[in-house]
Amino acid sequence: MHADPIGVLTGAHFLDGDxxxxxxAIAAGARFSAGYPITxxxxxxxxxxxxxxxxxxxxxxxxxxxxxxxxxLGAVWGGVKAFTVTSGPGFSLMMEHIGYAVMTETPCVxxxxxxxxxxxxxxxxxxxxxxxxxxxxxxxxYEIIAxxxxxxxxxxxxxxxxxxxxxxxxxxxxxxxxxxxxHMTEKVVIPPAEEIEIEPRRWTSKDKSSFQLFAxxxxxxxxxxxxxxDGYKLHVxxxxxxxxxxxxxxPVVQERMVKRLVTKIRDNAEKICITEQIDIExxxxxxxxxxxxxxxxxxxxxxxxxxxxxxxxxRLITAWPFPEHIIRAIAPKVKGIVVAELNxxxxxxxxxxxxxxxxxxxxxxxxxxxxxxxxxxxxxIQEVVR
Amino acid sequence: MARGSVSIVxxxxxxxxxxxxxxxxxxxxxxxxxxxxxxxPPHAVTPEKCSGCDLCGMYCPDFAIHGYRTDxxxxxxxxxxxxxxxxx
Amino acid sequence: xxxxxxxxTAPENPVEDFLRTDRMxxxxxPGCGIGTTVNCFTRALIDSKTDLDKLSIVSGIGCTGxxxxxxxxxxxxxxxxxxxPFATGLKLANPDMTVVVYSxxxxxxxxxxxxxxxxxxxxxxxxxxxVNNLTYAMTGGQTGPATPLDVITATAAYGTYDPPFxxxxxxxxxxxxxxxxxxxxxxKQLARSMAEMFKKKGFGFIEVVSPCPTLxxxxxxxxxxxxxxxxxxxxxxxxxxxxxxxxxxxxSGEIIVGKFVDRERPDWxxxxxxxxxxxxxxxxxxxxxxxxx
Numbered sequence: 001m002h003a004d005p006i007g008v009l010t011g012a013h014f015l016d017g018d019x020x021x022x023x024x025a026i027a028a029g030a031r032f033s034a035g036y037p038i039t040x041x042x043x044x045x046x047x048x049x050x051x052x053x054x055x056x057x058x059x060x061x062x063x064x065x066x067x068x069x070x071x072x073l074g075a076v077w078g079g080v081k082a083f084t085v086t087s088g089p090g091f092s093l094m095m096e097h098i099g100y101a102v103m104t105e106t107p108c109v110x111x112x113x114x115x116x117x118x119x120x121x122x123x124x125x126x127x128x129x130x131x132x133x134x135x136x137x138x139x140x141x142y143e144i145i146a147x148x149x150x151x152x153x154x155x156x157x158x159x160x161x162x163x164x165x166x167x168x169x170x171x172x173x174x175x176x177x178x179x180x181x182x183h184m185t186e187k188v189v190i191p192p193a194e195e196i197e198i199e200p201r202r203w204t205s206k207d208k209s210s211f212q213l214f215a216x217x218x219x220x221x222x223x224x225x226x227x228x229x230d231g232y233k234l235h236v237x238x239x240x241x242x243x244x245x246x247x248x249x250x251p252v253v254q255e256r257m258v259k260r261l262v263t264k265i266r267d268n269a270e271k272i273c274i275t276e277q278i279d280i281e282x283x284x285x286x287x288x289x290x291x292x293x294x295x296x297x298x299x300x301x302x303x304x305x306x307x308x309x310x311x312x313x314x315r316l317i318t319a320w321p322f323p324e325h326i327i328r329a330i331a332p333k334v335k336g337i338v339v340a341e342l343n344x345x346x347x348x349x350x351x352x353x354x355x356x357x358x359x360x361x362x363x364x365x366x367x368x369x370x371x372x373x374x375x376x377x378x379x380x381i382q383e384v385v386r
Numbered sequence: 387m388a389r390g391s392v393s394i395v396x397x398x399x400x401x402x403x404x405x406x407x408x409x410x411x412x413x414x415x416x417x418x419x420x421x422x423x424x425x426x427p428p429h430a431v432t433p434e435k436c437s438g439c440d441l442c443g444m445y446c447p448d449f450a451i452h453g454y455r456t457d458x459x460x461x462x463x464x465x466x467x468x469x470x471x472x473x474x
Numbered sequence: 475x476x477x478x479x480x481x482x483t484a485p486e487n488p489v490e491d492f493l494r495t496d497r498m499x500x501x502x503x504p505g506c507g508i509g510t511t512v513n514c515f516t517r518a519l520i521d522s523k524t525d526l527d528k529l530s531i532v533s534g535i536g537c538t539g540x541x542x543x544x545x546x547x548x549x550x551x552x553x554x555x556x557x558x559p560f561a562t563g564l565k566l567a568n569p570d571m572t573v574v575v576y577s578x579x580x581x582x583x584x585x586x587x588x589x590x591x592x593x594x595x596x597x598x599x600x601x602x603x604x605v606n607n608l609t610y611a612m613t614g615g616q617t618g619p620a621t622p623l624d625v626i627t628a629t630a631a632y633g634t635y636d637p638p639f640x641x642x643x644x645x646x647x648x649x650x651x652x653x654x655x656x657x658x659x660x661x662k663q664l665a666r667s668m669a670e671m672f673k674k675k676g677f678g679f680i681e682v683v684s685p686c687p688t689l690x691x692x693x694x695x696x697x698x699x700x701x702x703x704x705x706x707x708x709x710x711x712x713x714x715x716x717x718x719x720x721x722x723x724x725x726s727g728e729i730i731v732g733k734f735v736d737r738e739r740p741d742w743x744x745x746x747x748x749x750x751x752x753x754x755x756x757x758x759x760x761x762x763x764x765x766x767x
Contacts (some may be wrong), residue, residue, distance in 0.1 A: 006759075031761060032567055034559075054504040055749045056759040058566050067559035070552060074532070076561025078571065079549060079764030082563070100553050161657040203766035227764065228548035228564060229571050234496075235543060237551035246497060247551075248544060393484040401506035403700040407740075408659075443487055444517065444661040447502060447509030452487035 003027045003196035007055050008362040010192045017155040017182040018043035021111055021175060022051070024159030025083050026249040027196050030109070031057040032082040034071035036064055039123040041113035044085040052378060059175055065090035068136070069097035073106045074179060077236065079227035081163060081201070082108035087179075088117045091130055098172055099138030100238045102261060105170035105214065105223060107201065109162045113182040114291075114342075116368040126293050127177035127368030129343035134174050135320045141258055143265035145272055146174040146288040158317070164199035165272060169264055171223040175317060178261045178342065180371060181290040201225050208232055214257070215243040219266035250349075265321055273323040276315035280307075283312030285384050286330055288351055289340045290316040292371055298338050300377035309385055320346060327354035336360035336384030340377045342368050389457045392430055398450035399427035408463050412436040414442065414456015420465035483547050494546050501540060505699020507658035507684030508538055508605055512545065514661055515576075515603065518668030529572040532561040534581035535610045537686075538605040541576045555585030558593045559612045561600050569743055572601065572672060579606040579620040583639055586590045587619065594677045596649035599741040601671050602679045606641060607686035608723075615689030622725045628765065640722035643677045646735050652678035654736035657706040658685065660731060667733060678740045683729060694725075 007026040015023070016380055022044045025033070033052070035045030049059040054382075058075075062068040065086055072082035086094060091112050114130050117121025120268045130137075134146045145165050147158045155177060162173040202213050204224035213234055214223050223243075226232045239247040240254050256381075265272065280286060289297040294315045304311045312334075314326065327350075332338065336359050339348040348363040355361050366372055388437055392413070399421060406414045413436045417429040429452065436453065443452030446454060502508050519526065526547060535541035535554035542549035552560045557575045565573040575582075582590050582604050591601060604733070609627060610616040616629040617636055624633045642653045652671050656664040664682060671678035685691055685702035696702060706729060713721075714732040721730040740748070750758045 021661065031764075032563065034563060053754055058761045060562065060566060062559060062562075063588055066556060067562075067589050067592075070556045071559040071563035073552075074550070074560035074565075075567040075569040076563075078567025079766070080761075082566045082567070096553055097556070196661050201766075227568070227766065228550075228765075229528055229568055230529045232548065233546050234548045235551070236549070238553060239551065240544050246494075279746070391484065393487070395487075398499055400699075402505040404505075404510070404703060407700055407703070441661070443489070444513045444665070445510055446513065448499065448508055449487060449489050449493060449509065449513070451490070454485050 001198045001200045003198050004029060004195040005193035008193040008196065011190060013188045013190060015152050016185045017149065017152040017177055018042070018113065020152040020155040020188045021159045021177065022047040023188070024156040025109065025163065025189060026051060026055065026057070027156070027190065027199055028081065028160040028163035030081045030083050030163065032072065032075040032080045033074070033084060034060050034062045034068040034082070035084055036062055036068045038087045038090045040115055040182050041085045041087045041111065044111060044113070065093040066097070067140065067194065067241050069094035069110070070100065070106050073097065073101055073104070074235060075110050077228055077231070077385055083111065083215050085111040085113070087113050087115045088121060088130060089119070091133065092266060095137045098144070099140060099142065101172040102138070102142040102144065103238050104236050105261070106172065106223070107166040107170050108172050109159065109166055110172055110174050111159070112176055114176060114178040122369050124179065125369045126292060127342050128178055128293065128370065129346065130318060130366060131176065131341070131343065131346040134176060141262055143262050144172055144174060144320055145169070145265065145318065146176050147274070148176045148316055148319050149181055150291050150294045150315070151181065152184060152188050155181065156188050156190065160196065160198070164197070167199040168222065169220050169268070170225065176291065178292050199283045211252050211355070212243040213245045214241060216260055220268060221260055228280050249314065262373045269321040269323070270325060271352070272318055273326070274317040275323055275326060276313070276317060278313040280312040280314065280330060280364055282310060284310045285381050286312040286314050286334050287314065287338045287340060287377065288314045288347070290319055291342070293340050293342050296372045296374055297377050299374040300381065303374060303378050304381045309381060310382055316347065322350040322354070323356045327351055328356070331355035331358035334359050336362060338362050338364060338377065338380045338384055340364040340380070342366050342371065387457070388434045388436045389455060390436040390453050391433065391456050392436060392451055392453045393429055394429070395450045396421045396427045398448045400448050401427065402416055402447060404445040404447070405420060408445050409442055410439065411437055437454040489516045489607045492519065492545055494544055497544055501535060502542050503688045505685055505687040505728060506537065507607065507699070508735055510539065510658045511603065511605055511664065511684065512541060517665040518672060521665065522669040522672045523550055524572060524672055528570055529574065530564055531574045532557045532564065533575070534629055535584060536578040536581045536610065537607070538576060538578035542630070555581055556589065557565060557581065558589040558600065558602070559588060562593060562598055563600060566629050566743070568763050575602045577604060578611070579604060579608065579641070580610040580618040583619040583641060583644070591648040594650045594679070597651060597676045597739050599675050599743060600677055602643065602677070603668065604679065604681045605684050606681050607684045607690060609686055609690045611686045611689055612763040613664065615686065615693060622723055624725050628689070630718055636767070638671055638723070639682045640718065642721050643718040647694050648716040649677065649737060649739070650679045651676035651737050651739050654733040655681040655683065655721065656731050657683040657702050657710055659706040659710065676739060683723070684753040711741055738758060
């Protein structure tokens with residue numbers, strides 16, 4: 001299915017990441033957003049609030065992130081594609097409803113423009129320190145999908161991808177930006193609507209007596225979708241429930257239901273994991289990075305190669321589910337993996353886990369507030385190679 | 387001659403006593419019988435006084451009882467029940 | 475004209491059509507008033523001729539929150555305190571739906587308090603039914619924002635000294651256009667109030683004072699549910715239009731019931747559409763109800 005032209009500003013633009021993400025959401029078909037202002041994400045919804053009245057969309061600024069994060073879920077069940085946007089402190093507030101979205105298999109998108117933390121931290125400065133939180137921040141066992149753009153263009157493209165994944169797997173999907181990517185202004189090319197692939201909502205065609213809102217379908221193991229108002233008498237609850245949606249709080253159903261919420265993502269991980277792999281074949285060292293740090297790592301790798309070092313790059317475009325299979329394949333073949341991230345060690349833990357001791361894993365961490373210097377990453381590459 | 391009657395879903399009853407107390411014609415009382423949960427469900431002790439007003443049904447928190455008109459065909463009965471409600 | 479006596483097999487209880495009978499019996503205690511309010515809700519839906527396919531019910535967490543699971547409607551059992559924002563999204567996405575929020579005193583006024591007042595402030599077109607059993611019943615009867623003074627609860631072993639909210643006053647002050655209170659004794663009036671509220675655009679609120687015989691009444695030696703219903707009958711006074719600041723509840727004092735507020739104010743969607751139409755003219759494209767495509 002193609003994008004609805006009404007939302008698509010075809011052409012070349014000079015946009016920052018926040019604005020590009022908003023355009024991505026609109027191109028993907030989002031027609032509802034509920035937000036709450038928080039630096040450095042606010043521009044995403046500010047732009048949406050301006051665009052909405054001219055494209056048949058609705059924006060409402062809610063009283064807090066607790067409200068915003070569930071208002072979008074209500075809108076989804078009312079039949080539209082919806083998203084919200086936030087940063088660290090707001091993200092923390094949204095955790096309960098992220099869990100609710102997972103449990104009720106509500107397709108939606110959350111954009112987190114990461115900033116320095118913890119707590120109020122550095123509202124106007126970057127970090128990438130919510131990476132574990134996006135996976136584990138809500139209580140209980142669950143899987144989500146998280147994508148990391150490293151440019152305003154990717155903010156546009158990956159936000160569309162996020163909506164598409166959310167509809168395909170009936171799961172909340174996260175666009176993990178950071179303050180630099182959000183506020184850097186670059187060329188963003190928005191294609192014609194007919195060239196933008198959109199995943200439509202998987203509306204059921206089953207009749208009212210046979211449709212089950214939580215019965216898995218297809219390879220995705222994700223159920224088909226319905227909306228309120230069509231006579232299906234849906235029941236949606238955060239309690240452990242059966243395929244009909246009725247609460248069924250027993251270990252048997254817990255096992256069946258919660259396992260499926262997890263396996264629908266894990267079993268499809270290879271399809272969901274998008275990475276950018278450069279010069280991995282024959283590399284002595286691979287640098288793993290994502291988001292803004294990957295732009296710095298690019299320079300460090302360039303410099304390392306200029307010194308004759310065989311360095312490859314693995315950029316995580318999908319951070320979750322973590323591309324375990326790729327790390328497992330790389331680790332036995334390299335001397336070491338350097339993980340550069342704008343935090344004190346988050347995704348590196350996944351790399352270490354999957355490397356399984358087959359190679360050195362070196363973190364180039366950073367407490368946040370600014371981006372790495374290429375020299376820091378180069379130094380780590382040189383140490384690993386020795 | 388009774389204008390109405392009650393229908394009781396014995397297994398749902400939890401013997402709260404609302405229907406007995408608030409029946410305007412005092413038709414009901416808790417019986418000596420037990421349902422499988424050990425509650426005494428109500429029964430009509432003066433069924434001839436039942437007007438079919440369905441106040442018992444409105445009060446019952448367990449959807450275990452309701453009243454209905456017996457002296458008129460169903461469609462007209464619904465209207466009459468409504469009339470009697472406004473009079474209550 | 476004499477009508478022949480015909481033998482009629484008992485017609486079904488009108489409430490049955492509205493229940494998920496495959497989930498009966500429900501979990502509510504003997505004498506709990508929540509089931510009674512569901513009868514009134516059913517009657518109100520029948521009387522107001524609401525299209526049931528176009529009505530959704532949203533609830534929070536708590537004993538009253540379980541109503542969503544038992545009624546045969548598009549129903550959403552959401553998180554604690556957040557039924558109203560969920561309902562907001564549902565309503566705004568699909569303006570043709572009637573959206574009812576059915577939840578308890580703790581869910582709506584403590585954790586959900588902020589959302590309640592903002593929704594009332596905005597006059598979002600939501601119909602809120604608040605069953606007030608004066609406690610957090612599901613979790614064992616702790617003090618809640620509506621618990622009267624000098625009452626024993628699970629977290630006030632020596633009696634409460636937390637002054638409670640006066641629910642109609644708060645909602646009135648926040649801007650609701652319809653505010654009423656009844657008790658579970660007033661079944662007819664409650665049903666009528668609900669029907670009235672369903673037909674009125676804007677933020678509507680009905681408080682229903684209800685027994686919690688297992689926890690609230692038992693801890694305070696106030697008898698069983700029937701005693702409580704008789705108490706409601708005895709101490710209730712119908713005062714339509716009473717100033718809401720005068721209707722606060724106490725442990726054993728009078729319960730003022732009736733329709734307190736019924737005013738006109740444009741609802742949020744109407745205001746939004748009017749304003750954007752004015753500012754943007756032809757460029758304004760209002761959101762349409764979504765279709766499955």
